[in-house]
Amino acid sequence: MKTILLATAFLFVPAGMALAADPTETLPVAASYNWSGGYFGAQAGYARSDARVGQTFAPGSFDNYGWGYSPSGGFGGVFAGYNKQFDSGLVVGVEGDYSFASVKDTTLYRALGVDDPAFGGELELEAVGTVRLRAGYAIDRWLPFVTGGLAVASYKHTTTNIPGGPYADVRDTVAGYTLGAGGEYAVTDNWVVRGEYRFADFGRHTSVRHAFSNGAPLNRDAIELTTQDLRIGVAYKF
Known part of the structure; x- marks a missing residue:
């Protein structure tokens, strides 16, 4: 008889505990990732450009x-920035x-649609920097975003007498705008990886090449430059 009473007690104790619990109470949910804070990272990518250097001696x-x-x-x-996440999931920030x-x-110099086989040139984009605003929507550890702002590029243009070699060049800096979109993923609470596409338009800018032989300025040129690139990066979030 005692054995039956003990067994019955053990059966009803869990049931009583369940009935005593608040039926509206929910189990705790793990906190979502928060994107607020500063960060610093490194990036690499591949770019393609469309550019023209034209002479300006006449209309x-x-x-x-x-x-x-x-x-x-x-x-x-490298890149660095700061994000602020709002309760709605909106994330805004600034990045450089x-x-x-x-x-x-x-390429070869072209006059009225005809290439000059004795006159060539080389254009090299040597550095690019930007300062941009960013906006995205946090999906826990995922952050899709768009971005836009100021872009600055340093380039070098060298002209060559073939086969005599380079005879004049110019190094200069141009400014324009950039727009892009991408996504980030927080691998841990501190380490974040990203992929991104960017377009930049630097408009038209005038410059003057100087001869290697005596430094004499040549006729004024103008450059038009746009770029598109794909980049990946990794950042440490503070």
């Missing part, structure tokens, strides 16, 4: 006399980056 000469380039190549550098580049192309 219409830019389109009819000059060099058409399609530079391409790799780049790598700087990359060294080797994005270049060679």
Whole structure:
């Protein structure tokens, strides 16, 4: 008889505990990842460009006399920024980056649609930096985002007498705008990986090449430059 009473007690104790529990109470849920905070990282990628360096000695000469380039190549550098996440999941931030580049192309001078086999040129994009705003929507550890802001690029343009070799060049800096989109994933609470696409347009900018022999300035040129790139990066979030 005692054995039956003990067994009955053990059966009813868990049931009583369950009935005593608040039926509206929910189990605790793991906290979502929060993107707020500063970060610093490294990036690398591949870029393709469309560029023209045209002469400006007369109206219409830019389109009819000059060099058409399609530079391409790799780049790598660093970036840093700060994000703020709101309760709605919206994430806004500011970010800056700087990359060294080797994005270049060679071509022949063209006048009125005809290539000059004795006159060539090389255009190289040497560095690019940006300062941008960012906006995204947090999906726990995922963050898709869009970005846009100021872009600055340093380039070198060298002209060559074939087969005599380079005879004049210019190094200069151009400014424009950049737009992009990408996504990030927080691998841990501190380490974040990303992939991103960017477009940049630097408009038209004038410059003057100088002769290697005596430093004399040559006729003024103008450059138009746009770039597109794909990049990946990894950052440490503080």
